[in-house]
Amino acid sequence: MRHCAAGFLWYNGPMEKKVELYRPEDVGALKRKHDASLAAVWMIAAGALAACVLFCVFTNTASAARMELLAVAVFAVAGWVVIYLATFTVAALRHEGEHTARMLAGERSAIRGRTSLARETVRIKRSIAVRSVTVVSGSEKRRLYVDACRARELERALGGGEKLCELDVVGGYVAAFVVLS
Amino acid sequence: MRVLKNIASQLHIYLLWLFAAALLWGWIFTFVTDTRPERKVTVFVEALDCRDRDLAVELERTMPEGIRMIKVHPFTYAMFDEGTLLGADLYIVPCSHVEEYRESFADATALPLAAGRTVGPEGGIRIYEADAGAGGADGYITYAPPGGAGEDYYLFFGVNSRHAAALNGTGDDAALAVAERLLEMD
Numbered sequence: 290m291r292h293c294a295a296g297f298l299w300y301n302g303p304m305e306k307k308v309e310l311y312r313p314e315d316v317g318a319l320k321r322k323h324d325a326s327l328a329a330v331w332m333i334a335a336g337a338l339a340a341c342v343l344f345c346v347f348t349n350t351a352s353a354a355r356m357e358l359l360a361v362a363v364f365a366v367a368g369w370v371v372i373y374l375a376t377f378t379v380a381a382l383r384h385e386g387e388h389t390a391r392m393l394a395g396e397r398s399a400i401r402g403r404t405s406l407a408r409e410t411v412r413i414k415r416s417i418a419v420r421s422v423t424v425v426s427g428s429e430k431r432r433l434y435v436d437a438c439r440a441r442e443l444e445r446a447l448g449g450g451e452k453l454c455e456l457d458v459v460g461g462y463v464a465a466f467v468v469l470s
Numbered sequence: 471m472r473v474l475k476n477i478a479s480q481l482h483i484y485l486l487w488l489f490a491a492a493l494l495w496g497w498i499f500t501f502v503t504d505t506r507p508e509r510k511v512t513v514f515v516e517a518l519d520c521r522d523r524d525l526a527v528e529l530e531r532t533m534p535e536g537i538r539m540i541k542v543h544p545f546t547y548a549m550f551d552e553g554t555l556l557g558a559d560l561y562i563v564p565c566s567h568v569e570e571y572r573e574s575f576a577d578a579t580a581l582p583l584a585a586g587r588t589v590g591p592e593g594g595i596r597i598y599e600a601d602a603g604a605g606g607a608d609g610y611i612t613y614a615p616p617g618g619a620g621e622d623y624y625l626f627f628g629v630n631s632r633h634a635a636a637l638n639g640t641g642d643d644a645a646l647a648v649a650e651r652l653l654e655m656d
Binding site for chain 2: 341345348350351353354356357360361364368369372373376377
Protein backbone atom coordinates (compact mmCIF):
# COMPACT_ATOMS: atom_id res chain seq x y z
CA MET A 290 0.00 0.00 0.00
CA ARG A 291 1.30 3.42 -0.91
CA HIS A 292 1.81 6.25 1.45
CA CYS A 293 0.00 9.38 0.40
CA ALA A 294 1.01 12.95 1.24
CA ALA A 295 -2.61 13.91 1.81
CA GLY A 296 -2.73 11.06 4.25
CA PHE A 297 -6.32 9.96 3.90
CA LEU A 298 -7.13 9.29 0.25
CA TRP A 299 -6.51 5.66 -0.67
CA TYR A 300 -7.04 3.93 -3.96
CA ASN A 301 -6.73 0.22 -4.62
CA GLY A 302 -8.20 0.04 -8.17
CA PRO A 303 -6.35 -0.44 -11.49
CA MET A 304 -3.47 1.98 -12.23
CA GLU A 305 -2.13 3.24 -15.56
CA LYS A 306 1.58 3.27 -16.24
CA LYS A 307 3.56 5.96 -14.45
CA VAL A 308 4.64 8.75 -16.79
CA GLU A 309 8.05 10.26 -16.03
CA LEU A 310 8.28 13.86 -17.27
CA TYR A 311 12.03 14.15 -16.76
CA ARG A 312 14.68 11.75 -18.04
CA PRO A 313 18.41 11.95 -17.28
CA GLU A 314 19.24 12.11 -21.00
CA ASP A 315 17.16 15.33 -21.28
CA VAL A 316 19.93 17.30 -19.57
CA GLY A 317 22.49 16.42 -22.26
CA ALA A 318 20.00 16.99 -25.10
CA LEU A 319 19.04 20.40 -23.73
CA LYS A 320 22.70 21.35 -23.30
CA ARG A 321 23.43 20.41 -26.92
CA LYS A 322 20.42 22.42 -28.12
CA HIS A 323 21.48 25.38 -25.99
CA ASP A 324 25.06 25.27 -27.29
CA ALA A 325 23.87 25.00 -30.91
CA SER A 326 21.48 27.94 -30.59
CA LEU A 327 24.14 30.00 -28.82
CA ALA A 328 26.56 29.24 -31.66
CA ALA A 329 23.88 30.31 -34.18
CA VAL A 330 23.41 33.59 -32.31
CA TRP A 331 27.16 34.27 -32.36
CA MET A 332 27.32 33.39 -36.06
CA ILE A 333 24.49 35.80 -36.90
CA ALA A 334 26.18 38.56 -34.88
CA ALA A 335 29.60 37.93 -36.42
CA GLY A 336 28.09 37.68 -39.93
CA ALA A 337 26.26 40.98 -39.53
CA LEU A 338 29.38 42.70 -38.23
CA ALA A 339 31.45 41.27 -41.10
CA ALA A 340 28.85 42.47 -43.62
CA CYS A 341 28.92 45.96 -42.09
CA VAL A 342 32.74 46.02 -42.27
CA LEU A 343 32.49 45.04 -45.95
CA PHE A 344 30.01 47.87 -46.53
CA CYS A 345 32.57 50.25 -45.03
CA VAL A 346 35.40 48.83 -47.14
CA PHE A 347 33.42 49.18 -50.39
CA THR A 348 32.11 52.66 -49.64
CA ASN A 349 32.91 55.49 -52.02
CA THR A 350 31.43 58.95 -52.53
CA ALA A 351 28.71 57.66 -54.85
CA SER A 352 27.64 54.75 -52.66
CA ALA A 353 28.16 56.23 -49.18
CA ALA A 354 24.50 56.96 -48.42
CA ARG A 355 23.35 53.56 -49.71
CA MET A 356 26.08 51.71 -47.80
CA GLU A 357 25.28 53.53 -44.57
CA LEU A 358 21.60 52.65 -44.95
CA LEU A 359 22.53 49.02 -45.65
CA ALA A 360 24.82 48.89 -42.61
CA VAL A 361 22.11 50.32 -40.36
CA ALA A 362 19.51 47.90 -41.78
CA VAL A 363 21.72 44.79 -41.48
CA PHE A 364 22.97 45.74 -38.01
CA ALA A 365 19.45 46.55 -36.75
CA VAL A 366 17.76 43.43 -38.17
CA ALA A 367 20.59 41.11 -37.06
CA GLY A 368 20.45 42.72 -33.63
CA TRP A 369 16.71 42.13 -33.40
CA VAL A 370 17.18 38.47 -34.33
CA VAL A 371 20.01 38.07 -31.82
CA ILE A 372 18.01 39.76 -29.04
CA TYR A 373 15.00 37.59 -29.80
CA LEU A 374 16.96 34.33 -29.95
CA ALA A 375 19.07 35.16 -26.90
CA THR A 376 15.99 35.95 -24.85
CA PHE A 377 13.45 33.45 -26.04
CA THR A 378 15.54 30.53 -27.28
CA VAL A 379 18.99 30.44 -25.69
CA ALA A 380 17.88 31.66 -22.27
CA ALA A 381 14.78 29.45 -22.34
CA LEU A 382 16.91 26.39 -23.13
CA ARG A 383 19.37 27.27 -20.37
CA HIS A 384 16.54 27.67 -17.84
CA GLU A 385 14.98 24.44 -19.09
CA GLY A 386 18.29 22.59 -18.62
CA GLU A 387 18.83 23.99 -15.12
CA HIS A 388 15.26 23.17 -14.17
CA THR A 389 15.57 19.62 -15.51
CA ALA A 390 18.80 19.05 -13.56
CA ARG A 391 17.14 20.35 -10.38
CA MET A 392 14.11 18.14 -10.93
CA LEU A 393 16.22 15.03 -11.47
CA ALA A 394 18.34 15.71 -8.39
CA GLY A 395 15.50 16.83 -6.12
CA GLU A 396 13.73 14.74 -3.52
CA ARG A 397 10.32 13.53 -4.57
CA SER A 398 7.13 13.39 -2.56
CA ALA A 399 3.85 11.82 -3.67
CA ILE A 400 0.51 13.60 -3.77
CA ARG A 401 -2.76 11.96 -4.64
CA GLY A 402 -5.98 13.70 -5.57
CA ARG A 403 -8.38 14.93 -8.24
CA THR A 404 -6.06 16.61 -10.69
CA SER A 405 -6.79 19.30 -13.29
CA LEU A 406 -4.50 21.34 -15.53
CA ALA A 407 -4.91 25.05 -16.36
CA ARG A 408 -4.92 26.07 -20.03
CA GLU A 409 -2.85 29.24 -19.59
CA THR A 410 0.91 29.21 -19.79
CA VAL A 411 2.75 31.61 -17.53
CA ARG A 412 6.42 32.48 -18.09
CA ILE A 413 8.24 33.00 -14.81
CA LYS A 414 10.82 35.76 -15.12
CA ARG A 415 14.34 34.32 -15.56
CA SER A 416 12.90 30.80 -15.42
CA ILE A 417 10.75 28.36 -17.36
CA ALA A 418 7.17 28.68 -18.62
CA VAL A 419 4.72 26.77 -16.48
CA ARG A 420 1.10 25.65 -16.34
CA SER A 421 -0.75 25.45 -13.11
CA VAL A 422 -1.95 22.08 -11.78
CA THR A 423 -4.68 21.90 -9.14
CA VAL A 424 -4.87 18.82 -6.92
CA VAL A 425 -7.90 18.37 -4.63
CA SER A 426 -7.62 15.78 -1.85
CA GLY A 427 -10.75 15.80 0.20
CA SER A 428 -11.06 19.34 1.53
CA GLU A 429 -7.45 20.19 0.83
CA LYS A 430 -6.65 21.98 -2.42
CA ARG A 431 -3.06 22.28 -3.58
CA ARG A 432 -1.59 24.37 -6.38
CA LEU A 433 1.34 22.76 -8.20
CA TYR A 434 3.11 23.58 -11.48
CA VAL A 435 4.15 21.59 -14.48
CA ASP A 436 6.78 22.66 -17.02
CA ALA A 437 4.78 23.98 -20.01
CA CYS A 438 7.05 22.08 -22.44
CA ARG A 439 6.20 18.79 -20.69
CA ALA A 440 2.56 19.48 -19.92
CA ARG A 441 1.24 17.84 -23.09
CA GLU A 442 1.42 14.31 -21.69
CA LEU A 443 -0.43 15.30 -18.54
CA GLU A 444 -2.99 17.20 -20.62
CA ARG A 445 -3.53 14.15 -22.83
CA ALA A 446 -3.89 11.88 -19.80
CA LEU A 447 -6.41 14.19 -18.14
CA GLY A 448 -8.37 14.56 -21.38
CA GLY A 449 -9.02 18.24 -20.71
CA GLY A 450 -10.89 17.45 -17.52
CA GLU A 451 -10.21 16.19 -14.01
CA LYS A 452 -8.95 12.74 -13.00
CA LEU A 453 -7.71 11.03 -9.90
CA CYS A 454 -3.94 10.93 -10.14
CA GLU A 455 -0.91 10.29 -8.07
CA LEU A 456 1.77 12.89 -8.69
CA ASP A 457 5.47 12.82 -7.87
CA VAL A 458 6.40 16.34 -6.88
CA VAL A 459 9.77 18.08 -6.55
CA GLY A 460 9.72 21.60 -5.12
CA GLY A 461 6.14 22.27 -6.21
CA TYR A 462 6.69 20.95 -9.76
CA VAL A 463 5.18 17.76 -11.14
CA ALA A 464 7.96 15.30 -11.96
CA ALA A 465 5.87 12.24 -12.77
CA PHE A 466 2.26 11.16 -12.65
CA VAL A 467 0.05 8.16 -12.84
CA VAL A 468 -3.66 8.28 -13.58
CA LEU A 469 -5.56 6.14 -11.12
CA SER A 470 -9.02 6.34 -12.63
CA MET B 471 1.07 34.30 -32.59
CA ARG B 472 3.48 33.46 -29.77
CA VAL B 473 6.34 35.03 -31.73
CA LEU B 474 4.35 38.26 -32.20
CA LYS B 475 3.50 38.27 -28.51
CA ASN B 476 7.18 37.84 -27.62
CA ILE B 477 8.17 40.63 -29.99
CA ALA B 478 5.50 42.95 -28.56
CA SER B 479 6.85 42.31 -25.06
CA GLN B 480 10.28 43.59 -26.16
CA LEU B 481 9.23 46.28 -28.62
CA HIS B 482 10.94 49.07 -26.65
CA ILE B 483 14.26 47.15 -26.79
CA TYR B 484 13.96 46.71 -30.57
CA LEU B 485 13.21 50.41 -31.08
CA LEU B 486 16.12 51.38 -28.85
CA TRP B 487 18.39 49.04 -30.82
CA LEU B 488 17.28 50.58 -34.14
CA PHE B 489 18.03 54.05 -32.77
CA ALA B 490 21.43 52.89 -31.48
CA ALA B 491 22.26 51.24 -34.84
CA ALA B 492 21.42 54.44 -36.76
CA LEU B 493 23.52 56.55 -34.37
CA LEU B 494 26.48 54.15 -34.34
CA TRP B 495 26.73 53.67 -38.10
CA GLY B 496 26.02 57.33 -38.79
CA TRP B 497 29.01 58.12 -36.57
CA ILE B 498 31.20 55.41 -38.12
CA PHE B 499 30.37 56.55 -41.64
CA THR B 500 31.36 60.14 -40.88
CA PHE B 501 34.89 58.72 -40.44
CA VAL B 502 34.66 56.22 -43.31
CA THR B 503 33.59 58.96 -45.72
CA ASP B 504 36.19 61.46 -44.60
CA THR B 505 39.94 61.85 -44.75
CA ARG B 506 42.68 64.24 -43.57
CA PRO B 507 42.37 67.85 -44.80
CA GLU B 508 45.65 67.47 -46.75
CA ARG B 509 44.07 64.74 -48.85
CA LYS B 510 40.70 66.29 -49.61
CA VAL B 511 39.31 69.38 -51.30
CA THR B 512 36.17 70.82 -49.73
CA VAL B 513 33.70 72.87 -51.74
CA PHE B 514 31.01 74.87 -49.98
CA VAL B 515 27.98 75.75 -52.10
CA GLU B 516 25.33 78.21 -51.10
CA ALA B 517 22.77 77.98 -53.86
CA LEU B 518 19.05 77.28 -54.21
CA ASP B 519 19.77 73.58 -54.65
CA CYS B 520 22.84 71.42 -55.08
CA ARG B 521 23.18 67.75 -56.02
CA ASP B 522 26.21 67.56 -53.77
CA ARG B 523 26.89 63.83 -54.08
CA ASP B 524 26.60 63.80 -57.89
CA LEU B 525 28.82 66.86 -58.16
CA ALA B 526 31.44 65.29 -55.86
CA VAL B 527 31.37 62.05 -57.89
CA GLU B 528 31.83 64.03 -61.12
CA LEU B 529 34.70 66.06 -59.68
CA GLU B 530 36.36 62.89 -58.34
CA ARG B 531 36.58 61.47 -61.87
CA THR B 532 39.71 63.55 -62.42
CA MET B 533 41.18 64.11 -58.98
CA PRO B 534 44.34 66.18 -58.64
CA GLU B 535 47.45 64.31 -57.55
CA GLY B 536 47.64 63.57 -53.82
CA ILE B 537 43.92 64.11 -53.32
CA ARG B 538 41.73 61.18 -52.30
CA MET B 539 38.39 62.85 -51.84
CA ILE B 540 36.38 65.85 -52.93
CA LYS B 541 33.65 66.89 -50.53
CA VAL B 542 30.80 69.13 -51.58
CA HIS B 543 28.80 70.65 -48.74
CA PRO B 544 25.54 72.43 -49.44
CA PHE B 545 24.55 75.25 -47.13
CA THR B 546 22.08 73.01 -45.24
CA TYR B 547 25.05 70.87 -44.11
CA ALA B 548 27.52 73.65 -43.47
CA MET B 549 25.10 75.70 -41.36
CA PHE B 550 25.42 73.07 -38.59
CA ASP B 551 29.19 73.07 -38.67
CA GLU B 552 30.98 76.39 -38.69
CA GLY B 553 34.35 74.63 -39.03
CA THR B 554 33.34 73.27 -42.43
CA LEU B 555 32.11 76.66 -43.47
CA LEU B 556 35.25 78.52 -42.50
CA GLY B 557 37.69 75.78 -43.49
CA ALA B 558 36.44 75.07 -47.02
CA ASP B 559 38.90 75.25 -49.92
CA LEU B 560 36.38 76.62 -52.40
CA TYR B 561 33.18 78.62 -51.98
CA ILE B 562 30.36 79.20 -54.41
CA VAL B 563 28.15 81.97 -53.04
CA PRO B 564 25.64 84.41 -54.51
CA CYS B 565 26.73 88.02 -54.97
CA SER B 566 24.38 89.23 -52.25
CA HIS B 567 25.95 86.94 -49.58
CA VAL B 568 29.59 87.66 -50.28
CA GLU B 569 29.81 90.12 -47.37
CA GLU B 570 28.80 87.38 -44.87
CA TYR B 571 31.86 85.27 -45.58
CA ARG B 572 34.35 87.89 -46.76
CA GLU B 573 36.92 87.08 -44.04
CA SER B 574 37.04 83.47 -45.32
CA PHE B 575 37.98 84.40 -48.89
CA ALA B 576 41.37 84.85 -50.53
CA ASP B 577 41.67 87.31 -53.39
CA ALA B 578 41.98 85.31 -56.62
CA THR B 579 42.44 88.31 -58.92
CA ALA B 580 46.11 87.54 -59.55
CA LEU B 581 45.57 83.90 -60.49
CA PRO B 582 46.02 82.84 -64.12
CA LEU B 583 42.64 81.15 -63.70
CA ALA B 584 40.99 84.58 -63.35
CA ALA B 585 42.47 85.84 -66.62
CA GLY B 586 39.72 86.39 -69.17
CA ARG B 587 37.01 85.85 -66.57
CA THR B 588 34.90 88.34 -64.66
CA VAL B 589 36.30 89.01 -61.22
CA GLY B 590 33.78 90.27 -58.71
CA PRO B 591 33.74 91.60 -55.14
CA GLU B 592 36.44 90.31 -52.70
CA GLY B 593 38.39 88.77 -55.57
CA GLY B 594 35.88 86.05 -56.54
CA ILE B 595 35.63 84.62 -60.03
CA ARG B 596 32.15 84.70 -61.52
CA ILE B 597 30.84 81.17 -61.99
CA TYR B 598 27.22 81.97 -62.88
CA GLU B 599 26.00 84.90 -64.93
CA ALA B 600 22.37 85.70 -64.17
CA ASP B 601 21.78 87.70 -67.37
CA ALA B 602 22.98 84.82 -69.55
CA GLY B 603 21.33 82.22 -67.29
CA ALA B 604 24.37 79.95 -67.58
CA GLY B 605 27.31 79.00 -65.44
CA GLY B 606 29.75 76.34 -64.39
CA ALA B 607 28.38 73.06 -63.00
CA ASP B 608 24.84 74.30 -63.60
CA GLY B 609 23.79 70.70 -64.23
CA TYR B 610 24.43 70.10 -60.52
CA ILE B 611 23.82 73.47 -58.93
CA THR B 612 20.52 75.34 -59.21
CA TYR B 613 21.54 78.99 -59.26
CA ALA B 614 18.25 80.65 -60.17
CA PRO B 615 14.59 79.82 -59.44
CA PRO B 616 12.64 78.38 -62.40
CA GLY B 617 11.62 81.25 -64.65
CA GLY B 618 13.49 83.77 -62.46
CA ALA B 619 16.62 85.70 -63.24
CA GLY B 620 18.41 85.06 -59.96
CA GLU B 621 21.76 86.71 -59.34
CA ASP B 622 25.41 86.25 -60.21
CA TYR B 623 27.40 83.64 -58.25
CA TYR B 624 31.10 83.80 -57.49
CA LEU B 625 33.74 81.20 -56.84
CA PHE B 626 36.17 81.95 -54.04
CA PHE B 627 39.24 80.29 -52.59
CA GLY B 628 39.44 79.76 -48.85
CA VAL B 629 41.95 82.03 -47.16
CA ASN B 630 43.25 79.09 -45.08
CA SER B 631 43.09 76.49 -47.86
CA ARG B 632 45.92 73.93 -47.91
CA HIS B 633 45.33 73.44 -51.62
CA ALA B 634 45.80 76.93 -52.99
CA ALA B 635 49.57 77.36 -52.84
CA ALA B 636 49.47 79.96 -55.63
CA LEU B 637 47.48 82.21 -53.27
CA ASN B 638 48.86 81.59 -49.77
CA GLY B 639 52.06 79.67 -50.43
CA THR B 640 51.14 76.53 -48.47
CA GLY B 641 50.33 73.00 -49.60
CA ASP B 642 49.49 72.19 -53.21
CA ASP B 643 47.35 73.64 -55.98
CA ALA B 644 44.61 71.00 -56.01
CA ALA B 645 41.88 73.57 -55.26
CA LEU B 646 42.88 75.46 -58.39
CA ALA B 647 42.45 72.35 -60.51
CA VAL B 648 39.04 71.66 -58.96
CA ALA B 649 38.03 75.31 -59.42
CA GLU B 650 38.98 75.14 -63.10
CA ARG B 651 36.83 72.05 -63.54
CA LEU B 652 33.89 73.73 -61.77
CA LEU B 653 34.15 76.79 -64.01
CA GLU B 654 34.23 74.70 -67.16
CA MET B 655 31.77 72.01 -66.17
CA ASP B 656 28.30 71.92 -67.78
